[in-house]
Amino acid sequence: MKRPNILFIMADQMAAPLLPIHDPASPIKMPNLVRLAETGVVFDSAYCNSPLCAPSRFTLVSGQLPSKIGAYDNAADFPGDVPTYAHYLRSLGYHTALSGKMHFCGPDQLHGYEERLTSDIYPADYGWAVNWDAPEERLSWYHNMSSVLQAGPTVRTNQLDFDEEVVFKAQQYLYNHVRENAEQPFCLTVSMTHPHDPYCIPEEFWNLYRDEDIPLPGVNIDQQDLDLHSQRILKVIDLWGKELPAEKIRDARRAYFGACSYIDANIGKLLKTLGDCGLAEDTIIVFSGDHGDMLGERGLWYKMHWFEMAARVPFVVHAPRQFAAHRVSQSMSTADLLPTLVELAGGTLDPSLPLDGRSLLPHLQGSGGHDEVLGEYMGEGTNSPLMMIRRGDWKFIYCEQDPLLLFNVANDPHELENLAQSPEHQGLLAEFLADARQRWDIPAIHQATLASQRRRRFVAEALTKGKLKSWDHQPMVDASQQYMRNHIDLDDLERRARYPRP
Template sequence: MTQAQPNILILMADQMTAPLLPLHDPNSPVQIPHLMKLAERGVLFESAYCNSPLCAPSRFVFMTGRLPSKIGAYDNAAELRSDVPTFAHYLREMGYRTALSGKMHFCGPDQLHGYEERFTTDIYPADYGWAVNWDGDASRPTWYHDMSSVTQAGPCVRSNQLDFDDEVVFHAKRYLYDRARDDAGDRPFCLTVSMTHPHDPYAIGQQYWDRYRDDDIPLPSLSYSDAPSDPHSQRLRQLYQVDTTEISEQQIRNARHAYFGAISYVDDQIGALLDTLDETGLADNTLIVFCGDHGDMLGERGLWYKMSFFEWSTRVPLIVCAPKQFSPRRVKESVSTMDLLPTLVELAGGGVDYATDLEGRSLVPHLTGRGGHDEVIGEYMGEGTAAPLLMIRRGDYKFIHSPVDPDQLYNLADDPQEIHNRVDDPNEAERLAAFRQEIADNWNLDAVHQDVLDSQRRRRLVASALAKGKVTSWDHQPHTDASGQYMRNTFDLGDVEYRARFPRVAE
């Protein structure tokens, strides 16, 4: 393979909800100048979704192009099997260097899944300790979210997440500089840069907090009392204790204030990475993808965090930017991050056979203005569920189904806040019956439920056993060979300085 293939830079934000952003809401006070410029030069997907609104399942689907039930991506302690191909495997097979800087929430001993290099450890644990327990009672896991992220929201000098993301971006920039200085640069690269902001806890440095005034921060547009309730939402409220925690209006505003600041922090990091592409001369042949893993309810409907199929939880930003290939445009059809694997493979030149079936579909027809699909399938089997939860988004409609809860059907064109459940509307009876039949034809939900239970039981046993005696960590341990860095007596001084300087000067 030659450098005629485009380089690929994938930028991922964690828990960044799309409906809030000025990419989609012109009245939004959120400041993201670098992403706005990227969208102006690229293809912006106005109705992009994740396929499972939780960190690990969403990321595994994004990497494999497959639905959670097909790969066992049930919850945040699920293992992505090493024999499931990811886009990193396919691109590597096509001649790409593949590298990851940041979060991907891999659980289990394989912490690479096709990446040649990984520069940081993960911010979250790699073991099975966070497995959901459908065999247990409805009590809240001690390791799970509570409302302290909201009640303690505000500015900070430093945080765990700032430590992590600063390291992520530092290594990503260094990788780009190294590629520009590489004498054997005939291999294209695919670099994934995955930050953990604006994920809660809602705390951000003072400089980003100060970019917004309290008056800039809108409160939720739909309160818990104004939104129709449903059993899944009630379980979530109990799970993270919002139903038993007294929260003031100011605390809600503080949480959103810090979240806005965290989005601006992410935007600045993206700006720094784009500047690095420009100054190294890599920009002209680098395809850029920006996406999120899931959203955040941020108090809408009285809900927080993710884990539901309402818009603020499951809609994500998605931009593909390659101005020399695709004219800037906005795509209205509904697509998902599951569609990115076949998209990346096609844009990299194709020519490889897929080793498994894919549920994801290439976005290239959308990118080239030739139309494309208008459908998203979602599955969720994580916290707050008692059985598999499914979503079908097609055209104007969204259908949500679980065997243990009442169905929900919304016309988002007429009802963007998802207030009016149409399941009892006689005018929608035929559509409702078709959705129900589609699920009956395409899912064996009893079998999926049993698969989830079996997986949870296995992982709980393994986690318990491995915590006894000598503990061997699966967390990724980045290794740096200091003997090959900077200046050593095994190197020629002039050669080191010549090769490390960019741009090069004449010998």
């Protein structure tokens, strides 16, 4: 029996709490995702394992927590010997392909994918390494507020160029699959970079909304009253001691909503191509993301914290022939993707290989499953590991250098009441703290993070001297095998290129 095809679609920096699949009152227009969710399994409490692009993605593809694989920040080297879902599926006979962003850093730009259809949008070198040795120094490549202050409609951007290529190459991959290799199962990952800032989008999507449709942030906290990590983030993004004009906050959110609709339009293109190619019935579709965006809530922007807007991601599995449509309330994470895909493909996990993620098959079958997420953050804005445990109704945020944070997310979805100082919650707090200290050797992780940063900063500086040898992926195209060429019979060429074949 042929194994199912897998289409994994990713968005970048898409905040799950705002989406219409989670909030019926959401003004964001995403009809294709809504239709996919209506006949799929929707995870209402899905989290990233690190609220930063590269660490989240390294965990997503490997099923291992960032500290286990050195995924400390956006310039961390992802070792080539870490097994990924692409390695597993390839060993099961799948053709594995990636179209778009995965933010791999280091000389291995494949990590088990047999083919990358595009380059990455971000650099593959160590130039964005964080520096805990100088925590007060604001590095030039850090986010600033230009994304908000320059928000609005646009004709073209770097990210539009990239996502247009990502979707086009993915569609071509599907066309080529049915024309050339229909018997082999595929796992195609399509990873777009919207709605990640900068907050600008073409008028076609900007004009789906009006200013009056765009709610301003609902949670506003004075900067001096924020937790210490939030205060450090404001310094990282150059917003400490400053205010943003309300009209620019609205513009940024309007562009972000438009970018979500742009992603939805691209989901529609991919779904149509699946249908046109006769692949819809035999393809499992997964939609998710790498982290969210604070979008001005609590006065914060971008990600880098464990609050719901930054840490929660969409997660939908569409396989209606296998799983009845339903919603899952238990908390899970993108680390669970690898074991889930392996089981959906009919494979088995190697018990001798390390793995932190857990299969979502019980959730998909409606028979229960785990209700816990572990998260780690060692990136910019902190100078000590910032860990998170989400279990049941509770979220515990733990840093040895900061006051503890404890929220009942069920009763307090906006995380306004820190219960860590509540006398009646001291027993629960002590349990979480003991659990965290048992799970994580913070001094060891701290020293490993510093050592990695120092190595990478040294290597990055050395490699700027002399001849540059880029690690960026260079997709190769053999034009001699495209379109009409004299070494192929014209009738045969046209017949092979046509689908369905005459």
